[in-house]
Amino acid sequence: MRPTTTHYADRGGRPRLIFVKDSESWDGKAPKVLNLVDDVVVIGSAQDSxxxxxxxxxxxxxxxRDDLDEYVLQAVHRVxxxxxxxxxxxxxxxxxARIxxxxxxxVFYREEYADHGRPFGGRNGGELAYQRPQVNPRTGIIERDSTD
Known part of the structure; x- marks a missing residue:
């Protein structure tokens, strides 16, 4: 069987960041959420971030957000x-993905049906728990599961 990938509409799946301060200072409140609606989101302490x-x-x-509708983390400092x-x-x-x-x-979250790296539309579409390395047909790059 040939591996497949998701080809959902651009910006689909409500891409977002869910974030909290470290566990030592957690106040018991629900994490905050930032929907990724802009093509570039700067993360930092500057007031215009x-x-x-x-x-x-x-x-x-x-x-x-690149031309292939992928969300790419670019490190300016250690991440x-x-x-x-x-x-x-x-x-x-x-x-x-944890950041x-x-x-x-x-944590970056995007519904699996729109996460272009998830073959067969994610777990609901038949993806196994472990995904073997495979070539992304849209980019030509070999993608592997995280080793963490």
Whole structure:
């Protein structure tokens, strides 16, 4: 059987960041949510950032929606989590990707039916729990499951 990928409409699946401060300072409230509606969202402590988080560099990272409707995390400073990026590196975000910025914990979420890296439309469409490495037919890049 040939692997497939999702070809849902651009900006579909309500891409968003769900975020909290570290667990030591958690106040018991529900996490905050930022819907990713702009093509570029700057994350940092600067007042003109799309997501202002205290304690970070003025521009710490960016999330850019590319021409393939992928959301790409660009590290301006060190980023922990699923990708573990150094400044200047990039990582294509998939639903459930963890991002650690200073004391902040963020998760990228996009409905599986619209997450272009999920074959067969995600788990509801028949994807197995472990996805073997495969070539993304839209980009030609081999994609693998996270090792975390």
């Amino acid at each position: 799309g997501l202002i988080l205290e304690g970070l560099e003025p521009v710490h990272a960016r999330i850019v 922990g989590g699923s990708a573990g990026l150094n400044a200047g590196q990039e990582y294509v975000l998939r639903s459930g 650690e910025l200073g004391g902040w914990r963020l």
